Structures are given as C-alpha cells and as structure tokens.
Amino acid sequence: MSSKPRVILSGFADEAANNKTAVEQFAAFAALGLQYYSLRFIDVGNGIKNVMELTKAEVTKLRHTEDEYGMNVASIGSPIGKVKLLDQEDGTKNRFVPFKKYLDDVKKACELAHAFETKLIRGFSFYHPKGGDPWEYLPQAAEQLAQIAETCHRSDLTFGLEVEANLVGQNGQLVAELHRRVNHPALVTIFDGANIVCQGYDTMATFEQYQVMKPSIGWMHIKDYLDPRVDKPIGHVEEDALSHFVPCDQGDSGHVQILTDFAREIPALEKMLTKRGIPGVILDLEPHLKGGGQYGGFSGPDGMAIALKALQRVLDFVGIDYHLRDFDDVKAARGF
Numbered sequence: 001m002s003s004k005p006r007v008i009l010s011g012f013a014d015e016a017a018n019n020k021t022a023v024e025q026f027a028a029f030a031a032l033g034l035q036y037y038s039l040r041f042i043d044v045g046n047g048i049k050n051v052m053e054l055t056k057a058e059v060t061k062l063r064h065t066e067d068e069y070g071m072n073v074a075s076i077g078s079p080i081g082k083v084k085l086l087d088q089e090d091g092t093k094n095r096f097v098p099f100k101k102y103l104d105d106v107k108k109a110c111e112l113a114h115a116f117e118t119k120l121i122r123g124f125s126f127y128h129p130k131g132g133d134p135w136e137y138l139p140q141a142a143e144q145l146a147q148i149a150e151t152c153h154r155s156d157l158t159f160g161l162e163v164e165a166n167l168v169g170q171n172g173q174l175v176a177e178l179h180r181r182v183n184h185p186a187l188v189t190i191f192d193g194a195n196i197v198c199q200g201y202d203t204m205a206t207f208e209q210y211q212v213m214k215p216s217i218g219w220m221h222i223k224d225y226l227d228p229r230v231d232k233p234i235g236h237v238e239e240d241a242l243s244h245f246v247p248c249d250q251g252d253s254g255h256v257q258i259l260t261d262f263a264r265e266i267p268a269l270e271k272m273l274t275k276r277g278i279p280g281v282i283l284d285l286e287p288h289l290k291g292g293g294q295y296g297g298f299s300g301p302d303g304m305a306i307a308l309k310a311l312q313r314v315l316d317f318v319g320i321d322y323h324l325r326d327f328d329d330v331k332a333a334r335g336f
Helices: 022-032 056-069 099-115 134-154 172-182 193-197 203-216 255-263 266-275 300-318 327-334
Strands: 008-011 036-039 041-043 048-050 072-076 120-123 158-162 187-192 217-222 282-285
Touching (some): 008 072, 008 300, 022 036, 022 041, 022 300, 056 099, 072 099, 072 282, 099 120, 099 134, 134 172, 134 187, 158 217, 172 187, 172 203, 187 203, 203 217, 203 255, 217 266, 255 300, 282 300
Parallel strands (some): 008 036, 008 282, 072 120, 158 187
Antiparallel strands (some): 041 048
C-alpha cells in the first residue's frame, strides 16, 4: 500500500461535454478514468439547467444515469453566495435577494446534496458594490456565511467557500478572515490558483495567498491562468472577458510549489474530512481551457483530458497519489 498522501480526483463534468448532456458528461469522465464529478450545469432531457433548478424527477433520472457510468457526486457546484450584499445599483448585472429569502436556496442546495449523496456544497462570499473596498463588507458577509454554515451543519453537510474575483472573498487574506470570523466547523475554504492569478497576482504572491488560506482549506479547484499583459493586482475583473486559461503545469499559479506544500497537509485534512463523512481530500478540475466566465466554463472532452494529464504530471512529480479507473474496477463492475 502506498505511503504517499492521497487525493480524490474529480472535476466539473459539464466542462467536458459539448452539449452538457448527462450522457456526454459521464461518458467523458468514465473514459478519462474519473469516478467523481461536481454537478453544476446539466441536461437531463429538458434542456440545460443549473443544478439548483433540477426537479425531483430529473434528480431520480440522473441518479440512474450515474449508476450506469459508475459516477459519484463530489460536490454540489452551487452558485450560493453569488448575489449582492446590498440592494443598490452598481453597474453590474448581479442580482439581489433578501437574505432571509435566500436561505431557502441554501436549504434547496442541502436537499440536493442529500439526494446525490454528497457532503459538500460549493459556494461564494457575496458581491460587495463594484468599486467598493471589500474589507468594509466583511462583517455582513461573515454574518450571512455563518447562517449558511449553520444551515449546512444542521443537514450534516460542509460548505466550501471559493476564493474568486469581485466577491468579498476575492483573495486569500479576505477568505481567511471570513473563515476566522465565521469560525464554524461546517465552513471550509476552496483554493483556486487561477482565480487569484487572473486578478494580477504573480506566482510568488499566489503562493502567499495559498499559505494564508491553508489552515482553512477543505478542497481545491484545479485551473490555471497565464496572461503576460497583467503584472500587478487589478480592481474589478471582467470575468466573461477572461481568455488565458491554461493547464495547471503551464500557468502562473505555481501548482508544483503549492501541491508540494499541500502534500504535507493532506493526512491531517483527510482525517478531519472523514469525520464529517467526506471520502477524502478532493482536487476538482475546472480547467476552462476553451473559455470561462462568471458562472462556468468549457473545456470539451479533449480539453478535459489535457487538463487531467497535466494534473497527473504535477501530482506524480510532487509525490501525491491518486486513483483512476483500472481493469480491477471494470472487473468489479462486471461482478468478477
């Protein structure tokens, strides 16, 4: 048995499917050897829907299709937290929902997590007014995130707070401070190198952002970014205009350095996660190799394969173990 730290490889399966149908998503992932996926956008026969819009009948149909392809849900890729903190015009198209009403969406995400037998819900830290100082909005964002974390905790689930541009938690320091203020066992953070680099941070600064977040990280998204035109942190990011996503061994995130360090954290993190019913430490591919924006991205089956191979090269180099389907899995599925 390997003594190396081990991770579970997953990915946003909608990125691998040209038309986002369930069959396309699962066929692509099964062929790549992946057994887990994060559920975000999918067509179960009634057009493309966000996971939050799935009906009970669609959930049931999707579960049956999962079984056919041997797929398991790693996380609910919800958009929870991608709404405005304040009901005021700021030149963006972001919507505002009164928070008491918005908690109904959180409860819906919890119901979906149970339906798909996952313990993880991905979410965000709310939009402060465009052009404003995110630090000024930490108290309100933390208060709302605390209620989200408690709602998830009551359902025996864990909420992952992803670092991303334009939100209150747009960098490592802000996300770490939100986590510190909320101080709830059901709240962890999600590191994503590309979401830091696309704001103008270089490799060294991105590693510093990772280090600040490290004590709170529950899992990671794997994507990378390389834009030679940007060499210092910028303000508001036009997310739909981002076009320099690359495989994780070609960008400015410094995944070799980050994952070399993270390897030492995996054993303790795995113990913490398994106590919460989570199967292990997940690395979730979200490559955006053919484009990405505010609510998702696309890589195609070929792009997803390229992204996975890049991640495998990095993991092999830094000494982190993982499993892709092999003949033993095929034999087990056939009942041998």
